[in-house]
Amino acid sequence: SYEVTQPLSVSVALGQTARITCGGNYIGSKNVHWYQQKPGQAPVLVIYRDINRPSGIPERFSGSNSGNTATLTISRAQAGDEADYYCQVWDSSTAVFGGGTKLTVL
Amino acid sequence: EVQLVQSGAEVKKPGESLKISCKGSGYSFTSYWIGWVRQMPGKGLEWMGIIYPGDSDTRYSPSFQGQVTISADKSISTAYLQWSSLKASDTAMYYCARRGFGESFDPWGQGTLVTVSS
Secondary structure, eight states: OOOOBOOSEEEEOTTSOEEEEEEOTTGGGSOOEEEEEOTTSOOEEEEBTTTBOOTTOOTTEEEEEETTEEEEEESSOOGGGOEEEEEEEEETTEEEEOOOEEEEEO | OOEEEEOOOEEEOTTOOEEEEEEEESSOGGGSOEEEEEEOTTOOEEEEEEEETTTTEEEEOTTTBTTBEEEEEGGGTEEEEEESSOOGGGOEEEEEEEEOGGGOEEEEOOOEEEEEOO
């Protein structure tokens, strides 16, 4: 079965750029979606199909996907961006989530 | 506004049955797949399965096949997740979510907390 791998944690200084990776075999050939989950809340879609932002998501959130790595980039990180972030792909009609990355804003 | 509203928290004993619900509004319920996702305490997201309410076509994750049943009643725009015999290890938050843009999950329900304890 297909697996995607995320770092357990990423730290970023306030106002700097955070990058969260999602690794998988030839993941560049798949559509990658990213979700933000704050404590006690349901996940929220922040990037779909690699690079697209849903309505209401700040332009500070962007995505890329190539080769074996997809990346969620958060520019000018704010305290409110502290959350768990999950990548997700589809493989043979099965949804696969990464293990999640805890983003800490210092 | 597209919205999914889930049923309330449940406390059950091992061996009991349970059915939780997810009601969609603000869109054509029969035209979008609805998925179910488990989140055990302090853990990540696990995909359980998905249903197309238009014709009740259902797919399960191999990890959950035979452990749960996913169904839908399109007349009341509601999807369900049910267990016939709960175990303590079923204690978790369960989310429903619509499969939408580019096959991403959006929006999500608010979650239903299921606690199984003797």
